[in-house]
Amino acid sequence: MSTEPKLSFKQQQLIVRENAIVDATNNLLAKKGFEMMTMDEVAAEVGIAKASLYKHFPSKEALAAAAMIRLLENTLAFVRGLSSEQAALDQLKSVLQWALEIRMKGGLPTLPTENTSLRETLLNNTRYISRLMDLNELMGQMIERAKSDGAIRKDLPTEVVLFTIYARSCDPTLDYLRMGDQYSEDQVIEFLMSTCFNGLQ
Amino acid sequence: MSTEPKLSFKQQQLIVRENAIVDATNNLLAKKGFEMMTMDEVAAEVGIAKASLYKHFPSKEALAAAAMIRLLENTLAFVRGLSSEQAALDQLKSVLQWALEIRMKGGLPTLPTENTSLRETLLNNTRYISRLMDLNELMGQMIERAKSDGAIRKDLPTEVVLFTIYARSCDPTLDYLRMGDQYSEDQVIEFLMSTCFNGLQ
């Protein structure tokens, strides 16, 4: 991506530090949600003083947004790296599976579902919106290809298919099924994907 | 239900007042979520002083729990009132449709999805848990009947079917599709139900 050949030691150190901060934010966000996560906790997990956080990120919302954007960019990279020889339907399934595996490992759901001040902030964040539109575009193309393959129902608007996949990737059913720990992680993921693509009937 | 023949005027007044409080809570909870809803707002919407709220409900959590329990009891009443002549699959569809229509009208999603202090409180509330278990029991029976009718896939555990329906009733896809207002409310509900029961393929 970048043409910059080398970074000074200080710059590298800064990046490492900020990565650590975003990592901690990611974990806490996944575990407690935006409102219940406090800046004290983030600072404690990173091992720095709270005030130092504010040297890197101007607000709690900005910090959480950074975590969401990083996840979104990882998702984009995954989608772009999909084999173009795969059938479109299989590509879609791979994306959903990837997102569910991340959540299984304690990661964030790809999209924010709750009505929080974070949602507001993200909708005003141009970088986030830009990435989200890129992802929607790519996913939309895959859905349309799957439709012409006859692999996805043509009576559903592409938008509906898209949101349904997004929603399934954030589905609380995963947490409920995992809580009971009656099924293996792979089984849970298989159930979620199967009900999404094949339905209950 | 009750065998109490008459209530004093004061008692009736109390019930009306508390209903109004729970109504307001219900609306704000649906609009803003638990964390973003403040007791000041509830009081303002009811038109009483905040301190008066605390004469009726000991805490914010208890107030929200009252709203959730009322909804759950309404759901139970709806499920119990379903015609026993209907096929089990149609009964399940009716329940989902009913829940989605409530949300369309600005109501609460039936189950709490977020990780909040409210969730904690509810899980320790015996009345809530008791009602939830009743609902799960009834829904589980319907699912098993639908399975033996050959109307629901037998390879899915009943639990998985149950959670999937619950999750769909809280699905953020509804909000996204409504925002675009490209489709009528009935169309949106139809999309959600169809993708749930028939899948995307």
Add this chain to the structure above:
DNA sequence: GTCTATACCATGATAGAC
């Protein structure tokens, strides 16, 4: 850029008069 210490403020909850 990191720390300690603190300002500041929103909000859940209470006191006490009527």
Add this chain to the structure above:
DNA sequence: GTCTATCATGGTATAGAC
């Protein structure tokens, strides 16, 4: 049981020294 007024807590954000 309702009100006005107030408290207490906790959490975001900042000041200022190093």
